[in-house]
Amino acid sequence: MRLSRVVLTIFFAAAISCLQAQDQCELTLGQAADEFNAGHFYDIPGLLKDCLNQRQKPEWRQRAYLLLAQTYLLLDDPEGAERSYLEVLRANPEYVTNDTQDPIDLVYLSSKFTASPVFSLFGKIGPNVSIIRQIVDRKAFVGSIDERYILRPGFQIAFGADWNYDDNLSVALEGNFVFSAYKLESKGVFDHDVVEFKDQQTWARIPLSVKYTDDQGKYRPYGYVGISADILLSDRATFLYTDGTLNQTDGVVKMDQQVEESPVLNLKSKRNTFNYSWFIGGGLKYKLGLQYAFIDLRYSFGMTNLVNTNNSIYEYGMGDRTSADFQGTGEPTMTWGHIDDYFRMDNLFLSVGYVYPLYKPRKLKKARSRSVLRSIKKQKHEVTGD
Amino acid sequence: MKLRATNLLFILTLLCIAFACDTGGEYTGESEKYFIKYYGEDGEQEAVDFHINDDGTVLILASTVTPSGFKQILLIKVDDKGNILWQKKYGTPNVNEGPQDIEPTVNGGQFLILSNMFLGTDPSTNEGKYDFKVIRIEEDGTKIDSMVFNNNGGDWETQFMRSITPISNGGFVTTGNSTDETIFDPDKVPPSVDLEELIILTFNSDYSQYLSQNPVSPGEQFGSGIKIFEDGNDADRFFWFCYLDQKPASHEAENSNFATFSFGLSGQLEVPPPGSESAVFSGVDGTDEILVSVCKVPNSLGGGFYELGTSRSSSTATSGTLYFSRRGPNLTKTSEGFVLNKEGNPLGGNLSAVDVAPAKVVEGFLVLANEQTSTGSTIRLTRLTSSSREEWSTNFGSFGRFNSGAKVAELPDGRIFVLGTIALETQKKVALIKVNRNGEFLN
Secondary structure (H helix, E strand, C coil), X not given: CHHHHHHHHHHHHHHHHHHHHHHHHHHHHHHHHHHHHHCCCCHHHHHHHHHHHCCCCHHHHHHHHHHHHHHHHHCCCHHHHHHHHHHHHHHCCCCCCCCCCCCHHHHHHHCCEECCCCEEEEEEEEEEEEEEEEEECCCCECCCCEEEEEECEEEEEEEEEEEECCCCEEEEEEEEEEEEEEEEEEEEECCCEEEEEEEEEEEEEEEEEEEEECCCCCEEEEEEEEEEEEEEEEEEEEEEEEEEEEEEECCEEEEEEEEEECCCEECHHHEXXXXXXXXXXXXXXXXXXXXXXXXXXXXXXXXXXXXXXXXXXXXXXXXXXXXXXXXHCCHHXXXXXXXXXXXXXXXXXXXXXXXXXXXCCEEXXXXXXXXXXXXXXXHHHHHHHC | CHHHHHHHHHHHHHHHHHXXXXXXXXXXXXXXXXXXXXXXXXXXXXXXXXXXXXXXCEEEEEEEECCCCCEEEEXXXXXXXXXXXXXXXXXXXXXXXEEEXXXXXXXXXXXXXXXXXXXXXXXXXXXXXXXXXXXXXXXXXXXXXXXXXXXXXXXXXXXXXXXXXXXXXXXXXXEEECCCCCCCCCCCCCCCCCCCCEEEEEECCCCCECCCCCCXXXXXCCEEEEEEEEECCEEEEEEEEEEECCCCCCCCCCCCEEEEEEECCCCCEECCCCCCXXXXXXXCXXXXXXXXXXXXXXXXXXXXXXXXXXXXXXXXXXXXXXXXXXXXXXXXXXXXXXXXXXXXXXXXXXXXXXXXXXXXXCCEEEEEEEEECCCCEEXXXXXXXXXXEEEEEEEECCCCCECEEEEEEECCCCCEEEEEEEECCCCEEEEEEEECCCCCCCC
């Protein structure tokens, strides 16, 4: 009890001390601004030195280094000005000078720097559906069978990074973990039977895309196109077989139904492991401070036949073709009457996510001074005009 | 400039590769090269026999159980991709029909279907009674006419016919036995007393008796006629393939062996002179060799006949290993013995022979058998060399269910058709399987 009181006391003392220090530095910054306005430039760096060595709020540091940058410019110390401006951007990566309000030399200085992120990290999660595009219709059941693929929900989680070529154009590399699913329903099998085949896949997908993003405003739409390497990690399926049989008892014909469900069957060997797809997508980023939340919609076009044509019925290469193990690989066909169509799989992904830009304040190799020069010319013109 | 053009070409090539997706064109014709197709309707269906026409279409003979619970004859015609062209049912209402064989008539254009009808159980013996029926149909399945044997005018108790052979005069011959114990279940252990007689019946095209006297059984306790062929050189002479437990002179035990006889228009069996009985029989002393199937051997493989059956080590066994006997065009026995595996031992597995067919593209024979598993049976397809040694074997069907083979044939391109009954999760269905010359579902 006593110990906790001591800890609390120390905590509050430290907090109060910190607040007092911040208040003191706020006063110091105000004093430095006064000195600046009074033209006493040489005193300013020394005045701010102690506070700058302390932990300060980003907003305070931005103001302090901005003052220092202007001071060094006036003291004809370009290196000091550049160092200070770099610190301004570290305090606030999104700081930009105002051409009409800030001194033109500061605006010019700012044109030599940028803090735009080279890389942005992001994560996202959401649901998906799989659209089966049949390449070759294959089935073991014959006759008039009403066969259709039905959407089933899956979900995905992804992490990735954008490499920002400029403020608008970027290249994104992702690592996706996708759970996809679909159902194949066959009605009219042997007249009255219904077979439901539910297939679930787990994928590791590595999409690479080129993205264009609006760089202004609170809401920033974007669009992209890309290609993805899709690695199938697992494929598991179940069958639900409803056997409808007409039976005649005492002259009355009635339909009897028997429902059987299979255990979970591993179909990985009947699928191609390495596949690829193209995708297009777009979304909307919402600015949250220096980061973003976003919602993303993507349609992926599967380009490869997912079915391993060599193993679609039995898995060859297992040795003895009379063994129980070999026979087991034919379970979907020999017990449940199923043969996969050759098919490609499209996916529609809906995701929500979060972008964490890795801002990197740095000096540009080539200053973006053209706009500044235009601004200077404009200002001169206005002065001449007066 | 040149560098840019090269880069552009490189990028375009990459884009072409990247945008190239798998299309149906890449798999054109694949569904014709190999497949498994299931046929049937409500209830259970069991495969019996097929006939492959010259145009690649296939007539599949099967049985089906109607909603009222009676077995009927189901005939399905499919194209070379396995698609149904038509299917028809035949049979007497409220009678259990057991289709047995389908064969084209000698002049073509028509088919004969052999069926055994279950007439009920004899209350005095608690055993089944059977009669047989022959249906003549057009190529499109239209029924022309039919005959029911009527137990030889009611004089015979029962008979069960195993095959029908159309003959040159437009008629046909059938053979089987009078068994009432093993009907519909050839693996059933035969009775210990003489309850079976081998039967040959010959008919003209109008269903009248062809021979004034049909050949009579050579004497046995059990056995069955399996197949009759016309002598290719003499239309008035027939070759009869059967199994029976008549003891050859060289054997000590009365066990079943393959036996082959010939007969002419007199109906008398042409028995070899004393001391040459072994020419008639094929089998091992002390074990039962049960003949199941006989095929004609093409001249390219030496001509003659190939007999296949099951060798059972004891009378209670329902399966064993495979036994063969090869005979020349005049029934001269050229070789016999166990079908051997690659190591030269009798082919492993608990097998019951089903069918044999010649393989011409890769010379040898295709053998179909049922392999008993711990909880069921699978269909075993084996390719044999011309010396009856295994080249490869493969099984079809789920290990834990009762699947059974019915017929095997090689197609002109070396691919293989197998007809069988596959026990799906809830019901048995007719399965037509097309595989490559190695027995695989591959191109």
